[in-house]
Amino acid sequence: MPIISTAGSRFADTVYADRLLRATAEAATRSIAALLVTPSADYEYLLGYRPPAMERLTCLVLPVDGVPALVVPRLEEPLARHAIGALADGIEIVPWEETDDPFQLVKGRLRGTLRVGLQDQMWSRFVLRLRALLDPAELVDASPAIGAVRRIKQPDEIDRLRAAASAADEAMLAITAERLSGRSEEEVSRRINELLLTAGHDTAQFAIVASGPNSASPHHSPGERVIQAGDAVVLDIGGTRDAYCSDTTRTAFVGEPPADFAAMYEVLRMAQAAACAAIAPGIPAREIDRAARQIIEEAGYGDAFMHRTGHGIGLETHEEPYIVESNDEPLVAGHAFSIEPGIYIADQWGARIEDIVVCTDAGGERLNTNSTELIVVE
Amino acid sequence: MPIISTAGSRFADTVYADRLLRATAEAATRSIAALLVTPSADYEYLLGYRPPAMERLTCLVLPVDGVPALVVPRLEEPLARHAIGALADGIEIVPWEETDDPFQLVKGRLRGTLRVGLQDQMWSRFVLRLRALLDPAELVDASPAIGAVRRIKQPDEIDRLRAAASAADEAMLAITAERLSGRSEEEVSRRINELLLTAGHDTAQFAIVASGPNSASPHHSPGERVIQAGDAVVLDIGGTRDAYCSDTTRTAFVGEPPADFAAMYEVLRMAQAAACAAIAPGIPAREIDRAARQIIEEAGYGDAFMHRTGHGIGLETHEEPYIVESNDEPLVAGHAFSIEPGIYIADQWGARIEDIVVCTDAGGERLNTNSTELIVVE
Numbered sequence: 001m002p003i004i005s006t007a008g009s010r011f012a013d014t015v016y017a018d019r020l021l022r023a024t025a026e027a028a029t030r031s032i033a034a035l036l037v038t039p040s041a042d043y044e045y046l047l048g049y050r051p052p053a054m055e056r057l058t059c060l061v062l063p064v065d066g067v068p069a070l071v072v073p074r075l076e077e078p079l080a081r082h083a084i085g086a087l088a089d090g091i092e093i094v095p096w097e098e099t100d101d102p103f104q105l106v107k108g109r110l111r112g113t114l115r116v117g118l119q120d121q122m123w124s125r126f127v128l129r130l131r132a133l134l135d136p137a138e139l140v141d142a143s144p145a146i147g148a149v150r151r152i153k154q155p156d157e158i159d160r161l162r163a164a165a166s167a168a169d170e171a172m173l174a175i176t177a178e179r180l181s182g183r184s185e186e187e188v189s190r191r192i193n194e195l196l197l198t199a200g201h202d203t204a205q206f207a208i209v210a211s212g213p214n215s216a217s218p219h220h221s222p223g224e225r226v227i228q229a230g231d232a233v234v235l236d237i238g239g240t241r242d243a244y245c246s247d248t249t250r251t252a253f254v255g256e257p258p259a260d261f262a263a264m265y266e267v268l269r270m271a272q273a274a275a276c277a278a279i280a281p282g283i284p285a286r287e288i289d290r291a292a293r294q295i296i297e298e299a300g301y302g303d304a305f306m307h308r309t310g311h312g313i314g315l316e317t318h319e320e321p322y323i324v325e326s327n328d329e330p331l332v333a334g335h336a337f338s339i340e341p342g343i344y345i346a347d348q349w350g351a352r353i354e355d356i357v358v359c360t361d362a363g364g365e366r367l368n369t370n371s372t373e374l375i376v377v378e
Numbered sequence: 379m380p381i382i383s384t385a386g387s388r389f390a391d392t393v394y395a396d397r398l399l400r401a402t403a404e405a406a407t408r409s410i411a412a413l414l415v416t417p418s419a420d421y422e423y424l425l426g427y428r429p430p431a432m433e434r435l436t437c438l439v440l441p442v443d444g445v446p447a448l449v450v451p452r453l454e455e456p457l458a459r460h461a462i463g464a465l466a467d468g469i470e471i472v473p474w475e476e477t478d479d480p481f482q483l484v485k486g487r488l489r490g491t492l493r494v495g496l497q498d499q500m501w502s503r504f505v506l507r508l509r510a511l512l513d514p515a516e517l518v519d520a521s522p523a524i525g526a527v528r529r530i531k532q533p534d535e536i537d538r539l540r541a542a543a544s545a546a547d548e549a550m551l552a553i554t555a556e557r558l559s560g561r562s563e564e565e566v567s568r569r570i571n572e573l574l575l576t577a578g579h580d581t582a583q584f585a586i587v588a589s590g591p592n593s594a595s596p597h598h599s600p601g602e603r604v605i606q607a608g609d610a611v612v613l614d615i616g617g618t619r620d621a622y623c624s625d626t627t628r629t630a631f632v633g634e635p636p637a638d639f640a641a642m643y644e645v646l647r648m649a650q651a652a653a654c655a656a657i658a659p660g661i662p663a664r665e666i667d668r669a670a671r672q673i674i675e676e677a678g679y680g681d682a683f684m685h686r687t688g689h690g691i692g693l694e695t696h697e698e699p700y701i702v703e704s705n706d707e708p709l710v711a712g713h714a715f716s717i718e719p720g721i722y723i724a725d726q727w728g729a730r731i732e733d734i735v736v737c738t739d740a741g742g743e744r745l746n747t748n749s750t751e752l753i754v755v756e
Contacts, residue, residue: 051597053499054696075685078595098686099704121431124500125519131509141503217456219429307453308476318432326477 009242010048011156013086019046019149020068020087026145028064033113035062035142036106036130038122041315042146044243049083051076057102057126060091061109069094069109071102103129110134117142143320151312151320152334158358158367160244161313161336163200165356165367168238168246170199172370175237179378181229181254185209185222192237201239201246205317208236208249215251215350218307218342229255232349233377234342238317245317247338248368249354252375264301265351265374268343271295272353272372275309275323275339279357279364285327292341293325301343304350310338313356335359336367387620388426389534391464397424397527398446398465404523406442411491413440413520414484414508418499419693420524422621427461429454435480435504438469439487447472447487449480481507488512495520521698529690529698530712536736536745538622539691539714541578543734543745546616546624548577550748553615557756559607559632563587563600570615579617579624583695586614586627593629593728596685596720607633610727611755612720616695623695625716626746627732630753642679643729643752646721649673650731650750653687653701653717657735657742663705670719671703679721682728688716691734713737714745 010016023046027035037043037060044050047070051058056073058080067090072080074095081088094109096102103126110116116134118127120143131139153161174195180188192207210220212231220234227233231254238247253261275292289309296305310323313336321329323337340354355368388394401424405413415421415438422428425448429436434451436458445468450458452473459466472487474480481504488494494512496505498521509517531539552573558566570585588598590609598612605611609632616625631639653670667687674683688701691714699707701715718732733746 049599055700073685075596079597079599083599097684098702118502118506120501120503122502123498124496124502124505125498125521127502127505128496128517128519139506141506143503218453219457221427221457221461306475307451322433324476 010085013048015156016046016048016084016087017090020062022149023146024062024064026148027062027117027142030117030145032115032117032140032142032145033064034110035117035119035145036060036122037062037119037142037146038126040119040121041319042119042142042150045146045150045315047084047087051079053121053123057096057106059102059106061106063109063113067092071096071105071109073098073102103133106130107133110137113137115140117145119143119146147320150314152332153314153336153358154334157244157314158334158336160242161356161358162367164239164241164244164246165248167200167241168196168248169368169370171195171237172235172248172250174199175235176250176252176375176377180227180233180252181231181378182226184224184226185211185214186224188227189222192235196237196239201241204239205245206236206238208234210234210350213347213349216344216346216348218344218350218352227254232257232261232351234350234352236352236354243315245313245315247313247317247354247356248370249340249352250370250372250375251351251353252377254377256376257374261349262374264343267296267299267301268341268351268353269372271341272339272355275341276355276357276364276366279331279359281333281359281361282330285321285323285329285331286325288323288331288339289325292339296341296343304343304345305341306344307342310340312337331359333359333361388463391426393534394424394426394462394465395468398440400527401524402440402442404526405440405495405520408495408523410493410495410518410520410523411442412488413495413497413523414438414500415440415497415520415524416500416504418497419697420497420520420528423524423528423693425462425465429457431499431501435474435484437480437484439484441487441491445470449474449483449487451476451480481511484508485511488515491515493518495523497521497524525698528692530710531692531714531736532712535622535692536712536714538620539734539736540745542617542619542622542624543626545578545619546574546626547746547748549573549615550613550626550628552577553613554628554630554753554755558605558611558630559609559756560604562602562604563589563592564602566605567600570613574615574617579619582617583623584614584616586612588612588728591725591727594722594724594726596722596728596730605632610635610639610729612728612730614730614732621693623691623693625691625695625732625734626748627718627730628748628750628753629729629731630755632755634754635752639727640752642721642723645674645677645679646719646729646731647750649719650717650733653719654733654735654742654744657709657737659711659737659739660708663699663701663707663709664703666701666709666717667703670717674719674721682721682723683719684722685720688718690715709737711737711739
């Protein structure tokens, strides 16, 4: 019986009450009559705790008109009641027994609702059950409504993102102060996981170590390759602290970098700085992508930068807003996202630089504050 | 850019080729023309590696007739190609660019298929996109087809479950040899996470520590409560080793247990032993539940055992088959599941005993081998 609590310490209950109200209002403007939210970052955002996603249905039923209900397995009722604290005054907790059908309980709370928003990571087995049971209701993605609230970080959330970023910066400084040559990628990855925890993360989530030709694979899985002199090494690391995520990348070179790598890296560094400098409220996300991409294209590396420039970050490592060519959404103060261009030359080497940046009224504020210069390691 | 690899070392490629064939055959007998499998334990089971579930679509398209395709973001193509090894000879890898629509690529591979099975944890945002795009195809749950293969563990898988169970047993012996009184539940939970890793797990997944009145909450989340003399303490712990899960529970008592607790515990112990003894091929799962429940009911604790007796275990902590009253599926050699009755008296105390057991031709084989006697701790 697992319970994986990724939740950090709670904010005040009024914070969650306010989020529930705002998500409901966003649903109403989209003609959605009720939101169904299963355990996920959205659930944690709205209720302040996060049970594991599992086969027993736990579902927040959030109607635009009426009292919210929390449908939970009876054996998790004490946990839910304890976790939501004073919020329980405004939410009806509806426990179900092992032999009940919890979907009928959900249906009963919806009372003929015709347009229902589903949390966007709800399991397909639940979606298919609801599809059959709620026919002819229209089922739509709840993420535009919940995301409209969640993507604008409040000051307390930015403080947590900053604390997580500082912890990641500390881990990055620590690993790049060590000798890397002679160690396998796997070994260095494990060491980074330790350093992420030592630096104050609650969980270590990932530690990409991509060396030599592997550095040309943006999502390389660290393996047995032993790092050696002449390698570029891309280090992309992150964890959670108080439920909020860190995510930062630096590129190291083992020994003196050759001139062509150094030149390529400087292009990347300028591109990353240009994207950060372009951030301001009202600027479309795609223009931030463009700011980085243009510099890389003009230097002749356009084909070697095959991913978007960044992703939003908060309770999840990847969330809205995405900094990608296809996103014309204007930035708003409180958006927090990565700026992480990369240049990848197949079979040879690659490099990436990634910082988390918050859009403020005064422009972009980097939460990762380490230097972006190429790091020479032993 | 996170990559969370929960995968253990791979079996031989022929193992995955065989699983792909068998899942396809199971789909065919259910009139499903193609399976769509996004990153999940099913994906790992079929391909031997597990990318994180994320907003970029990665999807195995497994038609009953035709060549399987793996639709992946271009930046994960090198990882996918490397990870599936020689399997790539029989699977077409279809990369997509950041500005492509990967759902159209999936649709193109289905060629008018009328009944499509969706991996049961696929995100609702993907399900809703596919629902709109594939209309009028019928979308059904893929888990009966994939689960029919996956729920019967092969000897190599049982070896891994046994190794994980041994590691959990070792951690349980270690924590119950320590003094618990005077420490908070949270502190003991963190210590168990360390001990799970020390004992050979790759990841520590959960460590429920429910003390005193909290022991009456089956899914209690460890908190600030300090353990003290006279407490029952339910310890429910698990992790993964080589991708397979462990999950075991023991109940400790701080100091001499009162006679009424000891008597209640003995009922529980007999119930757990009776359920283990009832296991044999051909016996319906619900009869295993009944074997435990009957003893608890006859002793007058029926209402205090409010959850099912067990759950399947393998690449996930909870999977098919479920040992629950509503499941009349007959057991088969190779089924692996927990036997974990509990008795919970609100505001006072609770107890649970959990072992992982494999159904063999000769009956149930416990993979957890620690004594089930009540553990007296300081």
